[in-house]
Amino acid sequence: MSNKMWGGRFEGGPDAIMEAINVSIDVDRHLYAQDIAASKAHAAMLSAQGIIAADDAKNIAQGLDTILSEITQGTFTFKRALEDIHMNVESRLAELIGPGAGRLHTARSRNDQVATDFKLWVRDTIDALDTALAEYQRALVERALEHADTVMPGFTHLQTAQPVTFGHHLLAYVEMAARDRGRFADARKRLNESPLGSAALAGTSFPIDRFATAKALGFDRPTANSLDAVSDRDFVLETLSAAAIASVHLSRFAEEIVIWTSPLVGLIRLSDKFTTGSSIMPQKRNPDAAELVRAKTGRIIGSLNALLIVMKGLPLAYQKDMQEDKEGAMDALGALALAINAMTGMVRDLIADKARMEQAAGDGYATATDLADWLVRTLKMPFREAHHVTGRIVAKAAEAGVALDALPLATMQVVEPRITAEALAVLSVQSSVASRTSFGGTAPKNVREQAEAWRKRLENDAISR
Numbered sequence: 169m170s171n172k173m174w175g176g177r178f179e180g181g182p183d184a185i186m187e188a189i190n191v192s193i194d195v196d197r198h199l200y201a202q203d204i205a206a207s208k209a210h211a212a213m214l215s216a217q218g219i220i221a222a223d224d225a226k227n228i229a230q231g232l233d234t235i236l237s238e239i240t241q242g243t244f245t246f247k248r249a250l251e252d253i254h255m256n257v258e259s260r261l262a263e264l265i266g267p268g269a270g271r272l273h274t275a276r277s278r279n280d281q282v283a284t285d286f287k288l289w290v291r292d293t294i295d296a297l298d299t300a301l302a303e304y305q306r307a308l309v310e311r312a313l314e315h316a317d318t319v320m321p322g323f324t325h326l327q328t329a330q331p332v333t334f335g336h337h338l339l340a341y342v343e344m345a346a347r348d349r350g351r352f353a354d355a356r357k358r359l360n361e362s363p364l365g366s367a368a369l370a371g372t373s374f375p376i377d378r379f380a381t382a383k384a385l386g387f388d389r390p391t392a393n394s395l396d397a398v399s400d401r402d403f404v405l406e407t408l409s410a411a412a413i414a415s416v417h418l419s420r421f422a423e424e425i426v427i428w429t430s431p432l433v434g435l436i437r438l439s440d441k442f443t444t445g446s447s448i449m450p451q452k453r454n455p456d457a458a459e460l461v462r463a464k465t466g467r468i469i470g471s472l473n474a475l476l477i478v479m480k481g482l483p484l485a486y487q488k489d490m491q492e493d494k495e496g497a498m499d500a501l502g503a504l505a506l507a508i509n510a511m512t513g514m515v516r517d518l519i520a521d522k523a524r525m526e527q528a529a530g531d532g533y534a535t536a537t538d539l540a541d542w543l544v545r546t547l548k549m550p551f552r553e554a555h556h557v558t559g560r561i562v563a564k565a566a567e568a569g570v571a572l573d574a575l576p577l578a579t580m581q582v583v584e585p586r587i588t589a590e591a592l593a594v595l596s597v598q599s600s601v602a603s604r605t606s607f608g609g610t611a612p613k614n615v616r617e618q619a620e621a622w623r624k625r626l627e628n629d630a631i632s633r
Contacts, residue, residue, distance in 0.1 A: 190488075193246050195495045196253045202288035203253050204236045206281065206364060209384040211272055213377050219275065224268045231264040232257070253285070254278050275376050277368035279398040279486040284364040286494060288385065290407050293501050294356045298349055300508040301414070302626060305345045307515040309622045312338040316615040319597045320435065320525040321534060328532030331597040334520055336610040339618055344417040351410035359403035362387035366394035369485035399485040401475065401493050408472040408497055411504045412465075418507050419465040422458040425514060429455045435528065437519045442510070457510050464503040471500035529597040533562045533572045538594045538603065547586050557584050 182190065208229050215225030235257055238244040250256045255278075261269040312335035322332035362382035365372065371394040378390035391397035428435040429443075438455060446452035474496050478489050536558050543554035560583045565575045573595035580587045593599060605611045 187248070190251060191248050192252045192491050192494070193248055193250065193256060195498065196282070196285075197246055197256075198498060199253050199282075199285040199289050199494075200239045200257070201236065202285040202292070203257055203281070204232045206284045206288065206381075206385060207257065207272060208232050209381045210276060210364060212384065213380045214271070214274055214374075216380065217375055217377055219374050219376070220271045224271050227265045227268055228261065228272050231261045231269065234264055235260050252278070252282075254281050275367065275372040275374040276364065277366075277398070279368050280363045280366040280394075283366075283398055283400070284362060284385070287359050287363065287387075287403055290359060290403055290497070290501075291356055291386075293505075294352045294407060297411075297414075297501065297505060297508070298352055300505055300512070301345050301349050301352075302629060304508050304512040304515070305342050305622065306626050307512045308338045308342045308345070309619050309626065311335070311515055311518075312342070312615060312619040313623075315520060316612045316619065318520055318522050318525060319529045319601055320520075321529045321531065322610070328528070328534050330537055331529040331534050331600045332604075332610040333601050333612055333615055334525060335612070335615040335619065338515075339615065339622070341417065341421050342622055345414075348410065348414035348417060351413065352407070355403065355406040355410055358406065360386075360388045361391045361397075362389070363391050363397035363400075366391060366397035369395055369398055395485045399482070399487075399490070401479055401490060404493050404497050405472065405475055405479070408468070408475060408500055411500055412469045412472045415465040415468040415504055415507060418504075418511050419462045421511060422461040425458040425518070426455050426462070429453075429458075433528075434521055434524050436521065438514060439517050439519075442514050442517050457514060461507045461510050464507050467503050468500040471496035526597060530571055530573075533565060535572055535595045535597060535600045536562050538600045539572065539591060541603075542591050542594050543584070543587075546588075546590070547584075 211220070211225045211228040211232075214220040215222050235244065238260075244260070246256055247259070250259050258269060258272065261272065315334035315338065318334040319331050320334045320337065321328045322330050322337070362378065362385060364381045364385070365376050365378040382388070382390045391400075425436070425438070427433055429438055438453075438457075442455070442457040443453045444456045446454065475493055478492050482489055539561065540551065540554040540558040543549045543557060544551050547554075549557070561575065561580050562572065564579055564583065565572050568575065568579070573592060577587065577589055577592065580591070594603070601610050601612065603611070605614060608614070
């Protein structure tokens with residue numbers, strides 16, 4: 169038996185395999201709230217334009233409200249034979265209000281309907297992700313203020329480079345999250361045009377008011393080209409791209425947490441809330457939450473790649489391939505939301521071993537650059553010469569097996585006779601970080617100023633929502 173919703177030309181029903189590959193209700197059922205909202209806006213517009221009777225529009229709206237209540241309460245029966253959320257809703261509407269339900273689909277197609285629904289869903293999801301990222305930033309800022317003076321090693325090539333403060337390190341991820349929020353905001357701004365009323369691909373001959381439905385649904389305007397409106401999935405790609413970059417940022421931090429919690433490094437600890445044990449090794453405390461955040465990045469990037477590959481060969485306008493846009497995106501954005509919340513929890517949970525951090529900050533002759541800078545400032549050496557002199561002094565410290573600030577002044581003077589005891593004062597890790605006062609530098613004073621500025625900015629953002 170053909171599908172009664174569209175099967176006028178068809179005498180027979182689809183093969184079981186055809187039904188299985190064609191059905192999308194298992195995924196797009198998550199669009200029910202958006203589908204119902206768009207249908208109510210469409211019906212109200214049709215009535216206002218005199219295209220359908222006011223009584224029909226009223227009955228449609230009431231029926232849609234009933235369906236929304238049924239779905240939210242879990243009493244609605246989704247039918248795979250009806251393929252998608254649109255047909256399931258319309259079929260149930262017909263059961264509730266009779267033939268008048270058929271008037272709802274006047275001047276629209278499933279093509280513009282699904283594009284509208286999914287835009288609304290993506291927009292809602294972006295808003296939720298922005299809220300989660302703001303909370304993640306707040307957690308980072310709170311810990312940055314707490315650790316503005318906590319000295320730790322800064323790395324390049326995963327080798328000890330120069331001392332930094334833990335607060336400064338945490339604020340780096342605040343900046344990354346700010347860019348992530350900016351990318352999502354940009355994506356949201358561009359997607360905020362309504363496809364509704366574009367119909368299948370060419371628009372409609374009915375005197376509809378697309379500006380009215382766009383306004384009712386919170387869009388800035390209707391889309392300007394009906395062909396583009398029904399075939400565009402840039403809004404999904406752009407959102408997934410922002411999600412992929414955000415997940416990379418989270419993964420980098422997660423990797424650091426995995427490294428820092430290792431007993432070999434021991435810079436931080438996580439509590440039982442964000443670690444697991446081993447089934448065979450009683451002593452283990454595994455940073456599984458961080459590892460899973462790291463792993464979810466692959467799923468998110470994979471979803472972006474998958475949709476890019478789906479879209480890259482499609483002619484205008486709508487193609488059934490585009491039904492594959494939702495499952496991967498929903499999975500990816502759900503994974504990102506979970507990862508953000510997990511990282512927020514770990515930031516609040518972690519305990520920094522300040523003594524170990526300070527000790528590690530001085531390992532590897534991390535203040536060598538400070539000595540070179542002193543030679544430039546005090547002895548007016550060209551930096552390249554100062555670099556060479558400092559390198560020879562570091563070599564002597566390595567031969568003696570002592571830290572740079574423990575090397576006798578006389579030994580330094582063998583390399584450069586003009587060095588005075590004043591130079592020794594710059595070689596502690598505390599002096600090193602305190603001296604980095606350039607804008608954006610790691611000095612505790614800078615960290616406090618930046619963290620306070622971020623705290624105020626985040627408070628203002630929350631107030632303006």
